[in-house]
Amino acid sequence: MTMTLSQDAKAGAPAEPLLVVKDVTKTFITRQWLLSSGRAPVRAVDGISLELKQGETLGLVGETGSGKSTLGRLMLRLVDPTSGTIRFDGQDITRLSLTGVRRMRSRMQMVFQDPFGSLDPRMTVRSLVIEPMIVHGYPRGEIPGRAEAVMRQVGLDPRFADRYPHQFSGGQRQRIGIARAMVLDPKLLVLDEPVSALDVSIQAQILNLLREIQRRTNIAYLFIAHDLAVVRHVSDRVAVMYLGRIIEIGPRDAIYESPHHPYTISLLSAVPIPDPARERTRKRVALHGEIGSGNAVPAGCRFHPRCFRARLIAAKGAVPTTAAAGTTLPVACVAQVPELTPVGNGHSAACHFPEKVGISAN
């Protein structure tokens, strides 16, 4: 979507991006109630910085426990950051008061994964769609017309406005969720796994709808999903998270065609392609072990216990090594946290050895 460029040009001044996140950290305190001896802080999101422009889609991928959903909730101030700043639409929203947050949320909305659990079953579609407008003090006289227009835009027949959510299919319910988010004409939509609960034949309907809405309204999307093929389809840029940090970020094609971080490489190689001939020849990069949890984050690079590249580099013997994770690894990987560093145009990776060593994704 080249739209963003022309939009910025139109605005004249080199306006700041719609969303600017700087060094945001969120620490949760867990009570270990069984052994009530101590509290272990969990760093769900650890020092994340990113930007999002108007009309742009940033895909956020990562496995369970990577912190991608927490990051989405931080943007909307559904959870408060422990440290760092979030600027949205030219305003620091990090320490906004409750009323300030409420006003801000009319411009920033969220669509949830579960179209079954996120809609009040006792409300009709009409009341679900007009509720956000009432909450945000939309001019009364304009509400019915706006509700009907948005329902049409998301492909809901306004004749069914008096029905209840349970009378709709999963795909239709997700349309209701999108209509609720869109009635206030927000500038940013945080979409948390918006199609993963839907039947495969329905996903394309919703993905096409989201694309069409974006073309028309120039809205920005933060698209959170674990399905890498879906994220590739919708995103302009992609950020990959691992245990609370962004480990690689860049333009979509750079991430998918020349990933630099070993985690991104193994993630992509794990996604099967529906082409039997290609699957037979495709190399797979196996990871060691499983993703850890946020309360026992490995020192140094948090990916080092599972990293194939660190093992390869240590085996080559050109760098100082040490015994770690039951094998021999470069000292840097075990001792030093790698920062995101540029590896290409707008493309950064947080790896001590970002040059592509060993195995590629395809």
Next chain:
Amino acid sequence: MSSAATATRPAAQASASKAPILDIRNLRTQFPGDDGPITIVNDVSLSVSARETLAVVGESGSGKTMTFLSSIGLLAKPGRVTAGQVLLDGTDLLKLPAREMRQLRGRKISMVFQDPLSGLNPVFTIGDQIIEVLTAHQSIGRRQAREAAIALLERVHIPDPHRRIDDYPHQFSGGMRQRALIAMAIALKPKVLIADEPTTALDVTVQAQILELLSDLRDENGMALVLITHDLGLVARYAHRVCVMYGGRVVELGELDDVFTAPRHPYTVSLFRSIPHLDTPADAELTPIEGQPPNPALLPPGCAFEPRCFNAHGRADCKTVVPPAVPTTQPSHLSACHHWKELASLAVRS
């Protein structure tokens, strides 16, 4: 995708020629409804041989899970199998008394479900639950069973099995729980393992590990593996043959390469076109399948896919006659479409 690819599939060719271990014939399952019985599995025939993976693809409500629950006597009441045969090594499971069926389940045929947490009892340790499977079906001492359980956990790659055997399910990650369930399912070396969306709740790297494990176990134990899934990528990577279900019926069935390179049912074609994949052009428009998956209580009189089909064009036979599954270009490649020949010239995947 060239024709050369087909030749590099010796395992599949060999297994296809062998007699099937599990042979489901004309299975019909019905639930009572307000206006007469609702048929949720309709005239389903499919089979799977030793060392072979059959993928069963379909959406929710397509009947894919119900086919296998019906086959192994786990159908919930008031559902009832009203027709057909389920031959396991020649024995019709549908004719077995409940007690014998219970003995057979686990020993000769077992099933792994999607949600690894609900398959495990939270108040017993992982070890207790595996040991229970082992001792329920064979005369084996408690200590021996514990050793066997540890070996099983090791086999499914649970790290440190001597210690982890005494963990409770909540102490395991999602991937480890699924491995534990697989360990239970293969404990008695069944001849057929049915894995129902075994990795849907899991992350993609864990998913790959689990399916690799299942494939290894299939080869090692000479098992037949049925993989129920909606993920066409997984099918391409792990299956030998594919069965596509829609509205309670088998709409397409054949060798992996035949179905993927030349699908002969419009639903299969639409599935390929509607889902983004890593190898499709990134900016390509998706072609959604319009409408909703069918309600089994309100199936149309003709082809269940007709209301959503891009190739039906309101034709009378599509609307009124249920298309039988017939052989197409290959004798082993079946399609339940009146007009499958018209799909021959179609470019399936852009």
